[in-house]
Amino acid sequence: MRANGNLVEVRGLRVAGHRPGEPDTTIVHDIDFDIARGEVLALIGESGSGKTTIALSLMGHARGGCRITGGSIRVGDTDVRALSAKGLAALRGRKVAYIAQSAAAAFNPSRTIMDQVIESALIHGTLGKRAAQAKAIELFRALALPEPETIGRRYPHQVSGGQLQRLMAAMALITDPELVIFDEPTTALDVTTQIDVLQAFKRVIRQYGMTAVYVSHDLAVVAQMADRIVVLSDGQIREAGATEQILHAPAHPYTQSLVAAVTPVASEATATLEASQTSAPLLEVRRLTAGYGRKDTKGWPAKVILNEVDLVIRRGQTVGVIGESGSGKTTIAKVIAGLVPIAGGSLLLDGEPLAGDLNRRTREQFRRIQIVFQNADTALNPVHTVERTLARPLKFYHGMKGEAARRRVAELLELVRLPAALAQRRTGELSGGQKQRVNLARALAAEPDLILCDEVTSALDTVVGAAILDLLRDLQKKLGVSYLFITHDIAKVRAISDDIVVLYAGRCIETGDRDALSAPPYHPYSHLLVSSAPELRAGWLDEASERCHQTLAPIGSSADDPELCTFLARCPMRIDGVCNRTAPTPRTLANGAQVLCHRGEDELERYQILPLADGTTADASSPRVTVQQQ
Structure with missing residues (x-):
């Protein structure tokens, strides 16, 4: 252990975009931060903020068209920038591991899961094949994967997206790395699956005392995972601090905009x-x-x-x-x-x-x-200009072309709040938000x-x-x-x-x-969706399993009957002898919502709105409530 307790020290890091024959364009500017051993540091910001670029630099890696041009990076006793190509290969996957956003892209569909999970351990020589397989099963169990002893025999297409994301974590952890980089690992998942994956990640972080970097644009997710947060935009640090301070007392206007954007404001009826x-x-x-x-x-x-x-x-x-x-x-x-x-x-x-x-x-x-x-x-089409992209429907639907079409293209760009000068840019050169506005x-x-x-x-x-x-x-x-x-x-x-x-x-x-679905009672599945949306406060994730991801008692085999309630197998309010024998009929609640459920309004409300210690009531997604199995 280093004397100051830090595993990672980054000083003056600069990364530039590089094209042969052209001057470099700096995209990451003089970044400084430390990560203590056993700490989870979040890098948060919009696309283009530099968060993934900075995280990858901890492995000595720069993406295509980029290069690290300045600063120092130390992981433990290793000077990452001083490593040769061979030294970097020994670092990656052994000392520093990476968990990517898309698990599907990380797995070879023609090989079994077990072969791919243990591959890094065999390459780096940290374990023999039999010991690596035993370690993989131990990780499968720690990551709450189903059938941990046999899931490794399956192929990637035979497991769900959430399971594949956790299997990628097992692949990264098989070598006992000192630092793990989580790069937007739950962005593509549903909220209900996201809870399972986040809980699994947090469990192994605690169990193994891991040091980690968590890259995300979602403050509500980061609130569940990080000890400290570094806020980035345009390749610069705007603010850094403890998670509680960033969430509840953000100092920089950009951080304040991130916090404000977590819960969109409902529009008023016109x-x-x-x-x-x-x-x-x-x-x-x-x-x-x-x-x-x-x-x-x-x-x-x-x-x-x-x-x-x-x-x-x-x-x-x-x-x-x-x-x-x-x-x-x-x-x-x-x-x-x-x-x-x-x-x-x-x-x-x-x-x-x-x-x-x-x-x-x-x-x-x-x-x-x-x-x-x-x-x-x-x-x-990435090679078409914005003008050509918009001119096609104008010609097809309205017979518009020439100067009239160019004027209408400018009007359309103004409508979607894009500058008229963008008309001559290729769509492949635009940011994600700009592309969606063109779309x-x-x-x-x-x-x-x-x-x-x-x-x-x-x-x-x-x-x-x-x-x-x-x-x-x-x-x-x-x-x-x-x-x-x-x-x-x-x-x-x-x-x-x-x-x-x-x-x-x-x-x-x-x-x-909207009003009917803004407060209980809900259908039990709607309640699951509402309860699974992360809240902007630390500790929410630790309570989530008690609220909405409980272990359910067995129910009759007729649960697979397509004529019965489709949510039967996952419903914590199901009634044995009723739900698994009779199809539910629609019922209208007092708030005007129509639900397809055997449970009555009073039963739904008692389950989803429970009394608090002070005599008031709260939604079952409240941090102060634990839902009891019925």
Whole structure:
């Protein structure tokens, strides 16, 4: 151990973008920080802030087109910048380990999980094969993975995303590294899965006394993991301090903006929306059934994703659809857009039938319904300019070209709050937030009545995502456009939606307006989603398992009957002899929400709003409440 107790010391770190024949452009400026042994330090900031670049420098690595140009980096007794290529290879994976954002990209699909997890130990010679396998099973158990003795025999595609993320952690920890870098390891996960992964990470950090760097843009997540936080923007440290101070007494304006962006502010209902409530619906989805794969003789797809879903969108209204991955959210958008065929039910646009088959729709129907996808990187051609990207729908839908099209492109860029000079930039050169605004401008070029927003903020930083929500609200006020807003984030769906639909396993299990879904009682699954959203305070994660991730008692084998409640296997309020024998029927609560559940309103409320010691009551997601098994 070093005399001062620090494992990591970084002084004057500079990283520059480098192109042959051109002067370097500094992107990380004179960074200083220390990490004590056994401490978790968070690096937080927006995309482009330099947080991942700084974290990678601790391994002596700079990404393509970049190089470390100055400063010193020490990990233990090792001067990282003085290491040769051979020395760096010995450092990486042995002394410093890295856990990436995308576990799927880190695994070879053709090799078993066990072979890949133990590979680093064999390469560095820290363990023999049999000892490495035993150590891997020990890590699988510590990371709360199912069937730890046998999960290593599976292939990566045979486990869930959350399990794969924890398996990548086992891969990193197999060599007992001195420092572990967690680089946005839960960003792509649902909130319910995120809790399991965060708890597993925190458990092994405590158990093994690890020193760690946690890279994230999400302050609420960082609050659960870090002892100290370094706040970055534009490659510079804006503020550094203990987690409690950063969360509750941020000094720098940029830090204050990060804290403010964690909980988006709900929009107020507009007069246009209130007037629309009495008008005919813009779009109706009636008993919609859809899926994928070859159809049987009755016309049903091999894999049914949506099962008799109803949904109504009025003019100038936003309907939010929330649920975990696999719930059917994106499939609803694709069916409405005509990208997935209908197996049952119907669509009505302004009261008139809307063909489920894309080939049977008119150009006018195409124009009226536009879709904005989650990943703007894959939705935009990176070699096309912004002007060319926006000019195509202008020509297709409105016959607009030449000077008229250029003027309209400038108007569209102004609408989405982008400078007109961006028109000549290639889309591949833009930031994530800028790309998503171009993606939205392309949809607006058609002058649609309805825009299907499919997780449009999930790949963005907190501040950028909040700005996109603000933009969507502003456009709705100006243009009267309607949105179907798809997300797994309860705070975002509450912030922008007028009505909310909760999906689970392809069924609509709760519907209601925003106010109805802002306080209990909820459907038990809605309660799980609400209780799984991280709060901006330290200690929340330690209480989360008691609130919403309890071990459930066994229930009858008929739990797999597709006609029964789809949430049965995970429901802490299930009633043996009822829930596993009879399908639930919709019931309307006093707040106007409709839930698909056997439990009555009083039972839901007693479970989700419990008495506190001072005689008041609180939501079961409150930090002061422990929900008891019923």
